[in-house]
Amino acid sequence: MSMNQKRVIALGFFDGVHLGHGALLRAVTAAADRLGAAACAFTFDRHPAAAITGHPIPLLSSVEDRVWLMRHYYGIQEVIVASFEAMMRMDWEDFITQYLVKELGVVHVVAGHDFHFGYMGKGNPARLQEKCAQLGLGCDIIGRVERDGITISSTYIRTLIAQGEMERATQFLGHPHILSNRVSHGKKLGGSTLGFPTVNLQVPPHVILPAFGVYASRVWFDGQHRYAVTNVGVRPTVSEHDSRVTVEGFLLDFDGNLYGHQVRMEFFKYLRGERKFPSLQALSQEISRNVEQTRAYFAHPADPL
Numbered sequence: 001m002s003m004n005q006k007r008v009i010a011l012g013f014f015d016g017v018h019l020g021h022g023a024l025l026r027a028v029t030a031a032a033d034r035l036g037a038a039a040c041a042f043t044f045d046r047h048p049a050a051a052i053t054g055h056p057i058p059l060l061s062s063v064e065d066r067v068w069l070m071r072h073y074y075g076i077q078e079v080i081v082a083s084f085e086a087m088m089r090m091d092w093e094d095f096i097t098q099y100l101v102k103e104l105g106v107v108h109v110v111a112g113h114d115f116h117f118g119y120m121g122k123g124n125p126a127r128l129q130e131k132c133a134q135l136g137l138g139c140d141i142i143g144r145v146e147r148d149g150i151t152i153s154s155t156y157i158r159t160l161i162a163q164g165e166m167e168r169a170t171q172f173l174g175h176p177h178i179l180s181n182r183v184s185h186g187k188k189l190g191g192s193t194l195g196f197p198t199v200n201l202q203v204p205p206h207v208i209l210p211a212f213g214v215y216a217s218r219v220w221f222d223g224q225h226r227y228a229v230t231n232v233g234v235r236p237t238v239s240e241h242d243s244r245v246t247v248e249g250f251l252l253d254f255d256g257n258l259y260g261h262q263v264r265m266e267f268f269k270y271l272r273g274e275r276k277f278p279s280l281q282a283l284s285q286e287i288s289r290n291v292e293q294t295r296a297y298f299a300h301p302a303d304p305l
Contacts, residue, residue: 005037005038005105006035006036006037006038006105006106006107007037007038007040007078007104007105007106007107008028008031008032008035008037008038008039008040008107008108008109008110008138009028009040009041009080009100009104009106009108009109009110010024010025010027010028010040010041010042010076010109010110010111011042011109011110011111011112011115011117012024012041012042012043012112012115013043013044013047013048014041014043014066014070015047015059015060015154016059016060016061016066016069016154016157016158016173016177017061017069017070017073017074017173018124018152018153018154018157018172018173018174019064019145019147019152019172019173019174020112020144020145020151020152020153022073022074022145022174023145024110024111024112024140024142025039025041025070025074025076025140026074027110027140027142028040028041028074028076028108028110029074029075029076031108031110031138031140032108034193035101035107035108037107037108038077038078039075039076039077039078040076040077040078040079040080040104041070041076041078041079041080042079042080042082042100042104043063043066043079043080043081043082043084043197044081044083044084044087045063045081045082045083045084046084046085047059047084047206050206051084051085051088052088052218055248056206057104057206058158058162058206058207058208058209059154059158059178059206059207059208060154060158060173060207060208061178061207062163062180062204062207063081064180064204065178065179065180066079067079068083068178068180068264069151069175069178070208073174073175075219080104082198084209087099087117087118088118088119088121088239089119090118090119091118091119091124092117092118092119092122092123092127093118093131094116094118094130095117095118095123096123096131096132096135097131097135101135101137106137107137107138108137108138108140108141108229109132109137109138109140110137110139110140110142111125111128111140111141111142111146112125112141112142113125113141113142113143113144114144115128119174122298123299124159128141129141145272147171147172150172152172154161156172157169157172157173158208160172160203161177161210161211162208162209162211163211164210164211164213164215164270165270166210166215166268166269166270167269168269170268175266176218176266176267176268177210177266177267178264178265178266178267179201179203179204179207179247179264179265179267180201180262180263180264180265181201181202181203181204181262181263182202182260182261182262182263183199183200183201183258183259183260183261183263184200184202184259195284196250196251196252196287196291196299197250197251197254197256197257197258198248198249198250199219199221199249199251199263199265200246200247200248200249200253201247201248201249201265202247203245203247203264209232209245209247210232210267210270211232211247211270211273212227212232212233212234212245212273212274213231213232213233213270213271213272213274214228214230214231214232214270214271214272214273214274214290215230215232215267215268215269215270215271216228216229216268216269216271216290216293216294216297217229217249217265217266217267217268217294218266218268218298219249219251219263219264219265219266220263220264220266221258221261221262221263221264222261222287224255225238226248226251226252226254227251227252227253227293227294227295227298228249228251228252228265228294229249229250229252229271229287229290229294230247230248230249230250230265230267231246231247231248231249231250232245232246232247232274233245233246233274233296234246234274237278245286246263249265250287250291252291252294252295256282267296268297268298271290271293271294272286272290
């Protein structure tokens with residue numbers, strides 16, 4: 001996108017790209033249409049609180065997933081991923097005049113009611129509005145978005161994911177919780193013993209893990225998808241001495257090897273906790289049951305997406 005392209009930019013961190021974020025992103029595409037500008041979002045490479053406190057915060061989505069979600073669900077054309085440290089060293093006014101206006105050609109900004117920016121977090125929505133008015137830029141400040149009397153926030157949704165409450169998380173996200181990565185080798189167990197090809201996904205660093213257990217999920221690869229029974233955890237029946245956490249999907253109705261492919265997994269419903277089975281045969285029978293549950297779920301999803 002050329003530097004003289006006019007941009008409408010949403011400002012925020014956008015972890016999970018939930019329905020609250022969606023309100024900002026919809027305001028961006030509306031303004032971009034009106035102004036003949038590119039619909040953009042600005043996000044940071046690191047979570048602000050993690051950068052300030054030095055304590056990592058487990059995120060709902062990697063940077064790549066945030067970018068994909070904004071493009072796919074909200075039609076954002078360009079996502080600018082900036083260094084949080086660099087932004088925090090800038091005076092808040094410079095962030096607007098030097099960075100947003102001069103470097104990015106912003107003509108309209110959209111921010112949430114709690115967005116802070118610039119050195120010591122001194123930039124806030126009121127200052128942003130005031131400065132934009134002086135500079136002749138459009139500015140929308142979006143209030144909190146609620147559902148069931150609860151403010152939609154990444155923090156709340158992280159709690160849901162950590163507890164395995166996928167269907168409720170979907171209602172607040174506005175889409176299924178996703179995890180994408182390249183497929184890394186799994187043990188060849190699934191393909192042979194249990195009769196299903198498997199995909200093993202490494203969880204990107206600093207990304208939250210759903211509660212250990214088994215999920216009805218959908219796996220996208222090469223522009224197509226398959227339903228899957230996905231186990232999150234340490235695979236206690238087959239990994240006596242291996243306590244690494246894995247995300248392993250048993251793919252239904254697929255024959256092939258996706259090693260090295262980019263895969264996006266969507267989590268829909270928690271089926272059961274992870275537990276140790278007395279034998280591989282018992283595990284196999286249980287997975288067959290989970291396959292039937294998964295087929296039934298997708299045949300009549302509670303809330304089709």
